Amino acid sequence: xxxxxxxxxxxxxxxxxxxxxxxxxxxxxxxxxxxxxxxxxxxxxxxxxxxxxxxxxxxxxxxxxxxxxxxxxxxxxxxxxxxxxxxxxxxxxxxxxxxxxxxxxxxxxxxxxxxxxxxxxxxxxxxxxxxxxxxxxxxxxxxxxxxxxxxxxxxxxxxxxxxxxxxxxxxxxxxxxxxxxxxxxxxxxxxxxxxxxxxxxxxxxxxxxxxxxxxxxxxxxxxxxxxxxxxxxxxxxxxxxxxxxxxxxxxxxxxxxxxxxxxxxxxxxxxxxxxxxxxxxxxxxxxxxxxxxxxxxxxxxxxxxxxxxxxxxxxxxxxxxxxxxxxxxxxxxxxxxxxxxxxxxxxxxxxxxxxxxxxxxxxxxxxxxxxxxxxxxxxxxxxxxxxxxxxxxxxxxxxxxxxxxxxxxxxxxxxxxxxxxxxxxxxxxxxxxxxxxxx
Ligand code: ADP
Numbered sequence: 267x268x269x270x271x272x273x274x275x276x277x278x279x280x281x282x283x284x285x286x287x288x289x290x291x292x293x294x295x296x297x298x299x300x301x302x303x304x305x306x307x308x309x310x311x312x313x314x315x316x317x318x319x320x321x322x323x324x325x326x327x328x329x330x331x332x333x334x335x336x337x338x339x340x341x342x343x344x345x346x347x348x349x350x351x352x353x354x355x356x357x358x359x360x361x362x363x364x365x366x367x368x369x370x371x372x373x374x375x376x377x378x379x380x381x382x383x384x385x386x387x388x389x390x391x392x393x394x395x396x397x398x399x400x401x402x403x404x405x406x407x408x409x410x411x412x413x414x415x416x417x418x419x420x421x422x423x424x425x426x427x428x429x430x431x432x433x434x435x436x437x438x439x440x441x442x443x444x445x446x447x448x449x450x451x452x453x454x455x456x457x458x459x460x461x462x463x464x465x466x467x468x469x470x471x472x473x474x475x476x477x478x479x480x481x482x483x484x485x486x487x488x489x490x491x492x493x494x495x496x497x498x499x500x501x502x503x504x505x506x507x508x509x510x511x512x513x514x515x516x517x518x519x520x521x522x523x524x525x526x527x528x529x530x531x532x533x534x535x536x537x538x539x540x541x542x543x544x545x546x547x548x549x550x551x552x553x554x555x556x557x558x559x560x561x562x563x564x565x566x567x568x569x570x571x572x573x574x575x576x577x578x579x580x581x582x583x584x585x586x587x588x589x590x591x592x593x594x595x596x597x598x599x600x601x602x603x604x605x606x607x608x609x610x611x612x613x614x615x616x617x618x619x620x621x622x623x624x625x626x627x628x629x630x631x632x633x634x635x636x637x638x639x640x641x642x643x644x645x646x647x648x649x650x651x652x653x654x655x656x657x658x659x660x661x662x663x664x665x666x667x668x669x670x671x672x673x674x675x676x677x678x679x680x681x682x683x684x685x686x687x688x689x690x691x692x693x694x695x696x697x698x699x700x701x702x703x704x705x
Contacts, residue, residue: 267583268292268343271369272336273311274325275347278627278646279559280307283345286575287441290657295339297332299325301634301637308583308630313339320639326350329357336366343582349641352558353380353429369582370558371536376683378453378532379555383426389552392531394524397543397551399466410465411440416466422496425454425464431501433457435467467553470542471695474498475514477525480577482587489522490570491596493562496597497683499699504676506562509568509600511692521550528552533650537563537578543696561646564627568600568650598650599657603665605645608674610638619667622659623650627670636673644675654692658684679703 268295273280280296284307287294296311296679301320315335318325325402329351336344344361346352352370361374370376378503379385383403389396400413403426414437415422423446433454435446437526447463455461473496481487494510495503509518525540531556539556556676572589581587605628613634618626630636630647635643647664651657662684668677686702699705 267585268367268579269343270312270339270631271579272297272332272341272366273307273345273347273698274326274332274351275345275349275641277303277629278301278643279347279561281310281517281629282627283309283575284346286573286579290576290579294333295341297325297335299639300337301322301639304620304634305432306631306634307680309440315339319519319571320637322350322639327362329354330500332357333360333364333366335672336361341366343369343579345369346558347580348561353556355380361525363634366598367450367582369536371534371538375534378558381426381462382424382428382554384550385555387462389528389601392527394528394552395550397466397469397553400414400464402464404447404463404465407444410437410447410463411443412444413465414440417465420468421472422466422468424464424466425450425458425460426464427454427458427460429458431498434501438539440464451507466553468521469543470704471697472545473498473510473695474503474541475510475513475521476539476552476560476588477522477530478563478573478574479534479538480574480581480589481529481538482581482645483535483610484586485589487526487529487534488587488589488591488594490566490572490574490594491563492518492521495562496694497689497698499705500697501696502568503562503604503605504699505567505601505680507654507657508565509596509599513548515550517550524550535573536581537574546695555619558627561643564625564646564648565600565602568648569596569598570594571597598652599654600648600650601657601661602646603680604643605647605668605670605680606642606676607636607644608642609675610636611673612636613670613672615669617667617669617673618645619647619664621664623657624664625649630670644673646669655690 294311295313317331351357355377358368361368373573435450437446497505542550625648649660
């Protein structure tokens with residue numbers, strides 16, 4: 267096992283990793299920006315090094331400063347968390363070149379997956395169903411129109427480098443193509459510095475269902491059930507649950523085995539997630555693979571009893587997976603609500619719920635200033651119950667207990683979702699929030 271690792275992240279995920287390292291007797295060094303100097307993660311790590319100003323480009327994305335800090339502080343590995351450099355192949359390669367272990371898959375695997383169009387090709391080659399679409403990149407709106415005619419409208423024009431729901435536009439007919447193509451392309455250029463585009467058929471009212479996998483460096487790959495992340499706003503996840511109310515046991519097994527096949531085809535190791543959209547008939551299609559730990563990983567932890575961060579670190583250290591597929595099972599039901607700040611500001615009073623089956627992952631404390639520089643997520647509230655209904659009731663009760671004074675948050679919105687009839691019945695898809703709440 268590692269003696270010391272560097273954490274190249276902030277907020278709740280940095281704390282989550284630090285706590286896990288403590289349990290494993292691994293020392294932690296955290297890098298931080300001036301905006302985070304009074305943060306919990308900085309206080310909790312064994313050592314903290316300021317690497318730049320608030321602007322992420324000059325701190326959390328400053329690859330050389332992070333590598334240099336890792337070397338100078340005697341770290342053997344770097345945990346990137348999620349976001350920032352977690353799916354940056356160039357950074358993973360720099361770690362490799364400097365004899366630092368990147369806690370994630372190899373740079374080569376990241377580059378084959380991070381480009382969605384190339385990941386799609388790889389999936390086609392290994393027989394994983396993908397959404398019908400273009401065979402490769404699409405250079406012009408005219409070409410896009412051509413492909414749309416072939417696969418049939420409606421279509422979704424997507425950026426190969428896309429993420430966080432950015433760089434995608436729907437087109438329902440030929441008239442929409444130019445505008446959809448050009449706006450998606452320029453959004454991608456601005457957000458990712460890469461405007462490679464491809465096209466998929468727009469699946470109508472799909473569920474977003476993803477499979478968590480774990481794979482070691484010796485070819486052992488397992489799946490840990492699914493997460494249903496269909497509750498989204500602007501293609502961004504808001505509430506996730508496991509298991510999905512939509513899948514039956516056989517579908518779960520088939521999708522799990524497909525995800526394992528996809529991971530094996532990529533020579534994948536580390537924790538990872540294979541994302542699918544599932545249509546009303548239950549057909550599932552690969553959309554992308556995330557080669558990092560995800561925000562919603564706790565719901566899988568709650569139902570499987572497996573600490574995913576711990577496994578991710580063990581795998582990176584070259585240890586064998588000591589869980590076989592037949593030893594895994596999904597117990598009860600877990601839900602996660604992402605609590606986001608609507609505005610920056612100082613937390614004047616804070617109270618989080620607690621109790622049986624309630625888990626909070628947050629970096630907030632009284633007096634903490636929610637800065638405008640980073641992601642607006644300030645807490646994750648996770649509950650675990652025997653059944654879906656029990657988990658929903660527990661979540662409502664937990665949310666009702668939350669007090670975050672000083673800023674506005676989406677706590678009440680989560681309560682409205684959980685009280686919604688369609689949500690209760692489990693009959694929802696990715697258009698749920700826009701249909702039910704007009705957002
Ligand atoms: P990102 O990396 O930006 O999150 P994804 O490819 O994972 O992009 O897609 C984000 C969301 O967009 C999905 O969860 C789903 O709701 C929607 N989506 C993506 N592809 C399709 C598709 N072909 N048809 C319908 N919805 C889609």
